[in-house]
Amino acid sequence: MQFKDIVGQQEIKQQLIQTVTENRMSHAQLFLSPEGSGSLALAIAYAQYINCLDKSDTDSCGVCSSCRKYERYIHPDLHFSYPFFASKDVRVATDVLDEWRTMLLEDPYVNLDLWRSRLNAENKQANINIAECHDIIKKLSFKAFEAETKVLIIWLPEFLEKEGNSLLKIIEEPTPHTLFVLVAHNQEQILSTLLSRTQIVKIPKLPSATVVEHLCTHYNLDRDIAATYSFLADGNLIEAKSMVIHQQNDNAVLFSEWLRMGYGNKVPDLISFVEQAAGWGRENQKNFLKYGISFLRECSLLLSGAEALVKLPENVLETAKKLSEKVLDLTMAEAIIEVLEQAHYHIERNANPKILFLDVSLQLVKIIKFKTLPKGTQYIYN
Known part of the structure; x- marks a missing residue:
């Protein structure tokens, strides 16, 4: 995913690019935003830009071998962790990695309800369990396979309970060239021990005009109808898209x-x-x-x-x-x-x-x- 594919957030994009070009990336960052603002998409585009082999001043190239793998979410040095619904067949996040990739390929603007609909969740509670934490530590203990920087994106770290403390050491003292990006919506629900070890990047909700423009361009909506959806969604692009589909x-x-x-x-x-x-x-x-x-x-x-x-x-x-x-x-x-x-x-x-x-x-x-x-x-x- 490239920065140009992300709706709005021009200031944040430029800020992230500058951290790379000026070589001042924090190894552990927390992207904090309201739901539907594009924070997960930004994290992926950021990781792709870092490892792009022919990056420009504004975006990754999109055509090098690294970018092509990032576009399909199959780069060996791009790792994801996310809440899932544990069962006898699903113990860690990689057990449902195919479903995760398929969802992102369709649309990287996702929330927990959309993710739940992809899985046989039944009445189970989503979480990031201790087995997943151990799997993260194992994956990140190896050297990067082909990229300069290994990237772990943890989506919704709010679902990391006390088991998340097992990650503190690797976050504090990671192997060289390792980047952690946590993508969250509710700061109060994140372990304070994790918060204290990350640099917070606050991502604002999308302006109404940006949502209206996106809906008009991509869904061929009348501007008045798009304005109504935008008002109701209040900057949440996921919610606005859902209204277009169901309304x-x-x-x-x-x-x-x-x-x-x-x-x-x-x-x-x-x-x-x-x-x-x-x-x-x-x-x-x-x-x-x-x-x-x-x-x-x-x-x-x-x-x-x-x-x-x-x-x-x-x-x-x-x-x-x-x-x-x-x-x-x-x-x-x-x-x-x-x-x-x-x-x-x-x-x-x-x-x-x-x-x-x-x-x-x-x-x-x-x-x-x-x-x-x-x-x-x-x-x-x-």
Whole structure:
């Protein structure tokens, strides 16, 4: 993978290239980023650049023998470690290396849910176990096979529990020309002993404009639709791509209409909507509810007088303003958000969608029309 294949992150790319050209690479680095920002792809492109035989000032060449092996993730001096679901047939990460490579070849923007879907995970918990730690130590104790630098990329070191302490010595005193790159999303869940031995590289979430441009270019989307997906994904390119693949609805129109049905106490229309929503499929239902939560949070900013902080696409902003002026108030918005969050939780756990959307629709009527809030909420009348 080359830097040019990675969406956005120009400053980080240049920073990583400079560490190589100026010969000031730390041997243990932690790429810390929100999910969907491209941190794993950056780690791979960084490793490829380091070992490229004909690198330029801006990228690896992509055609030398080293780059060609990196492009297929088969370079003998490129090692991966990642969470997996242990079984009698799977003891260490290399036991599912083929599945890992296949996933990266299709798209290096991945998360744990996508990885889980590749494996027969059942109800097992993902982790990086002690057997994997010992396998890492064994692999890195050998000299580099053909590259100048051996690279180990540990994806999601948050799944290294106390067993990760067995890696401290090799991280502190690695064999010559060894690079560790840890790719993480949650700093608080990483062993403090590991954190203290790495140089942190903070990778920001992708700007909305960058996500919009990518969706328009690669999926031929209308810019307004791409802007809606970008807003909902909040810089997470994995989430935005998933919406493109699964989305069939104009959530902005549907959600505002749903609120108006609740305000008008239009029960026959609500029942018709429930029938429609029940046939969307789980991913579309989740995206719809997630959109509603995000939309109402932006409405809450409008209701609080903080319009400058609102991130809604232009084509949706006017709708949000009208709803905020004529239908919603702050306490009402907060109450509906609570109901939608509970509904999203239950949809993820395979609740009956027809029953769930009917229940939520009736709660909308109670909250918006009759100003009856969930238990424990105090309503402040306008």
